[in-house]
Amino acid sequence: MRDVTSTMDDVRHVLANWPLPPEGGWTADDLDLLPQDGPQGELDLFKRVELVDGALVLMSPQKLFHESVIIGLRNALRAQAPERFSAVSQMDIKIASRQRPCPDVLVVDTAATTDWNRTAFTPREVHLVIEVVSPESEHRDNHVKPRIYAEAGIEHFWIVKDEDSRPVIHTYELDEAVASYVCTGIHRDHLKVSVPFPIDIEFDTLH
Template structure:
């Protein structure tokens, strides 16, 4: 007899960021635990779709390149939650975080104060979240830098945003097609075409 996927019941007061730590491989929810790629957006659990090869390559190579170029007090990580509030725990594709915060090997998430840059690589199943919802939540939490990477026929295009602290919204500071070269949050110079090739 095959046992089907066991979905958890929504807690009486809805999901919170702390609930995600209980959705682990040895947690109470059976096969759902094996999915692993779950995030909390506006109190809703979002099960992320399988990633494309474009998405995997860009995330992996961008994380490696940012880690290489980051100053010693920062490091880059991939697919690590950021708790923005009680009902907000998104999982950015790539983040640049404090090296001190990253030294805690038992942590399961970062806080906005730990994060200087978040990057979302847009997938068809997450376009609205990656383009609208998550950037709005990152900005409201005070994360100063946000990049969005789009797939333009197999070639990455980077949209670079910086936080306006007065309005707590992101302002577009550049669109990059071949080479991404920016001075903040630290000097970054990378060949975008190398990320997917």
């Protein structure tokens, strides 16, 4: 196990040229070395950060709609999941050295949740990822992240959009032959699907 001095040296090295990336670019392991606050004392600068195609993405403050849908979906999935599945929110997936996205909600193997010191899951442990679209994340959520998740072999992907402050959920399933997602439905007011396990959600319960 690394000692505290070694860890602090690693953090200083990673942030030595901030805001430029460290030599060789950002890696998935670098995110475990970032403090919550920025190198100049910026409060919560690194509180929510992800690595997408090698670029460090600092996520903006979320709207109440975004937060409510995340919590509502996580709780609904937890209540309905069989024992071998667990639902978590805003945890990273360490996909590759340049890919460490942080989905809004994930369904993972329960066996992968026993270590409370974990900061990320592997794609093999993840069965469903959900992204709740915000204005600043619209392009990433609609185009960039589905490609990353599909190429990683994650079976199911949902994207939640805000239509007049009402959630609309688009569900997708992986076509392994082409490593791409196929839309399986667009759900308003109510969602009922059979994969990755039987799920039945009334959207009124998400607020």
